[in-house]
Amino acid sequence: MSTELEQTEIAEPSRWRAFRDAITERPTLNLAYRIVVGVVGLAVLILGIAAIPYPGPGWVIVFAGLGILATEFAWAREALGWLRHRYDKFMAWFAARGLFVQACAAIGTCLIVLATLWLLGTFGMVGGWIGVESKWLLSPLTW
Structure with missing residues (x-):
């Protein structure tokens, strides 16, 4: 009903x-x-x-x-x-899969994030704010 x-x-x-x-x-x-x-x-x-x-x-x-x-x-x-x-x-x-595979995935994710931030020039920009000028901080897209 x-x-x-x-x-x-x-x-x-x-x-x-x-x-x-x-x-x-x-x-x-x-x-x-x-x-x-x-x-x-x-x-x-x-x-x-x-x-x-x-x-x-x-x-x-x-x-x-x-x-x-x-x-x-x-x-x-x-x-x-x-x-x-x-x-x-x-x-x-x-x-x-266990802790090892999960840790590898977390490390891989961190590497992807860091590589993207580097390519976008974030490290060079932040380094400039705090007075750290280094060529390796600059994005290869801006060289």
Whole structure:
């Protein structure tokens, strides 16, 4: 037996569903809405991918970007499900590898972060602030 709340939800679409249905009825507005969702979702996804090797919520941002895209695109819904499954499997595998593999991954992550900071010229900039001028602090991109 369904409750009164469930019957109300079946009878009346949610505000979001009603809003989305109103947009869908107007083809030009629907196209514009889908383009905006695509651009925003893609921007969040790219930001998340760039943030993966760094400490912080890189994977959360990736999943958020795919979640935004999944609201409008079937391929993104499928990709989100596939990626979530692969991520869970990888994390289970990684947790089972032991401390040595986890420490190697942490060291590798630190090396990636340091290399990126060096390439972006962060060390040379901070060195200049504190009066340490050395050629090896400078990014090879600025030599």
